[in-house]
Amino acid sequence: MVRKGWNLGSLVCRVGSPGFYLKMLAQESIVSSPGKVILHGEHAVVHGKVALAVGLNLRTFLRIRCSKHGKVLLNLPNLGTCLNWEVATLQTLKTAFPADSDGPKSPSPEQIAALKVFVGIASESADTENLAVLAFLYLYLSIGAKYSRALPSLEIIVWSELPTGAGLGSSAAYNVSMAAALLMAHGAVGFPAQEEAESARWTAEELNLINTWAFQGEKIIHGNPSGVDNAVGTWGGALRYHAGKITSLERVPKLRILLTNTKVPRSTKLLVAGVKDKVLKFPNILNPVLSSIDAISQECERVLKEVNQNPSADCYTVLEELFDINQHHLNVLGVGHPSLDRLCQVTASHGLHSKLTGAGGGGCGITLLRPDVDPAVVEAAKQQLKACGYECWETHIGAPGISLHVFSALREEVQKVFQTFEKAEL
Ligand SMILES: Nc1ncnc2c1ncn2[C@@H]1O[C@H](COP(=O)(O)OP(=O)(O)OP(=O)(O)O)[C@@H](O)[C@H]1O
Ligand SMILES: C[C@@](O)(CCO)CC(=O)[O-]
Ligand SMILES: [Mg+2]
CATH class of the missing domain: 3.30.70.890 (GHMP kinase, C-terminal domain)
Structure with missing residues (x-):
């Protein structure tokens, strides 16, 4: 189902208690995705072989806020990076990201080149930290082009318990959280919160959509990912991954x-x-x-x-x-x-x-x-x-996949961490 814009109306229909949920989403949402451990099959999985991988109880947390200041703020404290752009300036990239009704597509070399020029990264740069910014811009512009006429003004902060670039799927946890938050902001996936629940997950169809978009972000960071890392970040638990086919391992x-x-x-x-x-x-x-x-x-x-x-x-x-x-x-x-x-x-x-x-x-x-x-x-x-x-x-091993945090003590703890990183001048 494709919904247009920052879709508070359909959100309220879906979850009930309109006043409360409107306030929650209008203020902010926090999502998190787990890191992963590959038991066997790393590298071979890129060549079409089987991998076994499990969710790790170290997570990446992302807070997204809708704002009115006409800017997009991206704060990545693990990288010591905090950037902001005028939405109007981001609109200039829309020629590389035209609206289309097809599903998520692989980032094209032209799109990556346009993003590198925009961010000021030398085209041959091997600095993977910059790739987090490119992956964000790619997802923001592509998801924006697919689901909305206007690009939204947002504040996003991502903080992780995972070591970055150490083999525990930090890039996938980043991309899965980003895809989920942006899809939720556009109403392309719902706001699955239920009153009293500590955290909530999306339907299988919505998780598929999140996973597919996260995979595009992984392509920017990894070049040629197999998709196993984002599958674990999305579904969690213990998975068998083979040539794009994800099977949950029962009774591990x-x-x-x-x-x-x-x-x-x-x-x-x-x-x-x-x-x-x-x-x-x-x-x-x-x-x-x-x-x-x-x-x-x-x-x-x-x-x-x-x-x-x-x-x-x-x-x-x-x-x-x-x-x-x-x-x-x-x-x-x-x-x-x-x-x-x-x-x-x-x-x-x-x-x-x-x-x-x-x-x-x-x-x-x-x-x-x-x-x-x-x-x-x-x-x-x-x-x-x-x-x-x-x-x-x-x-x-076996942590849950992408989750929305609504009322948990965890949410409060993460909020405090986020507050310590709020240094952006808007
Ligand atoms: N918390 C984060 N904030 C911003 N960017 C992140 C974060 N975590 C990961 N990244 C991005 O992912 C890159 C690291 O990805 P890389 O795939 O090299 O390592 P990994 O995902 O930790 O390990 P592996 O893919 O082997 O499991 C970082 O350089 C950065 O671009
Ligand atoms: C090395 C690799 O197999 C796992 C990285 O976590 C790469 C991939 O599957 O995309
Ligand atoms: Mg990675």
Whole structure:
């Protein structure tokens, strides 16, 4: 269903309690999307293989406000970036973003070039931080062109608990939150809040729309994304992703994971491009590696089911072995890093098994924690990892996807964080 403009009318019809909800939306909305952990299949998934990925309980929060000052404000405190543009100036980009009735389309090279000139980024710049601004402008202008005649005046602030560029899907959480907020602002998806609910989610159809737009933003940040990261940011839980087909994994056991951030910066876009070059150069050597990673994902899926139905120590041993094999494969693909080797060595010296997660080249690794692992062993491994300058934290997996926060204590906490970042002069 396509609705035009900042559609408070249909919103009120949908949710009831008109006075209250009108006030809520007229003031602001807060949405959040989770980061992700890829258990198996990173990089191979870009080449059409299976990946298994889960939502992480670290989230990106976005607050959107409709304003009357004729400007668009974008505040990105994680990047130390705060920009604003006159809506009238943004209108000048409308020739590159004409109104059309088709669904979301891939950003064209001409559109990206126009945005780079507008923002003042050299066309060959590899600075991924700027890409967040380009992804925002792309979504703002494209969604605006599709759903409204006039571009809206907005204030947007995005803050994340996720480390940026560390393999935990920060770009996808950013794009999913942005797509959801902008689609909601245009009435293209509803305002799903229900009184008394802490947070609310959209219908499957609306989530599909959010996911499809977020994928376009990912194309700007990643170049050639598979779509797995934005799928987890949208749907959350535990997913099997294969060539665009998203399947929710039912009855996944509560795996305990130690996440370690080596703090070595890297760019997903460059790493994905590097793997592509290598596969093109050595197809006969690397295609079997990608097929083997595919088989690892499928075996992992089978074992996860078994852990649920009939948990045994053997199941966890297989999961550990799959981590080890896949880590070797990822090194063969050229996305390892000495910091990740160190991580694997340290955890192995405590009898634990690790692999990189996400694009690699630094960033984060995951270590499987068996249910019966001695807490003293985990603590000793953590201390040694911290002594390497790494940051680590234990987590459980399977966080919910994109959500709207209406009445939660969480919302209040996030509001306070946002207030500390409100430095924009309008
Ligand atoms: N909170 C944020 N605010 C603004 N921009 C962000 C934020 N989080 C991520 N980004 C954008 O995403 C880029 C990082 O994306 P990248 O894909 O390289 O890493 P990642 O998504 O964290 O890791 P991976 O894709 O391997 O899971 C940043 O340089 C920035 O452009
Ligand atoms: C490296 C990669 O497989 C995962 C990044 O989180 C890239 C992608 O799937 O788009
Ligand atoms: Mg990313």
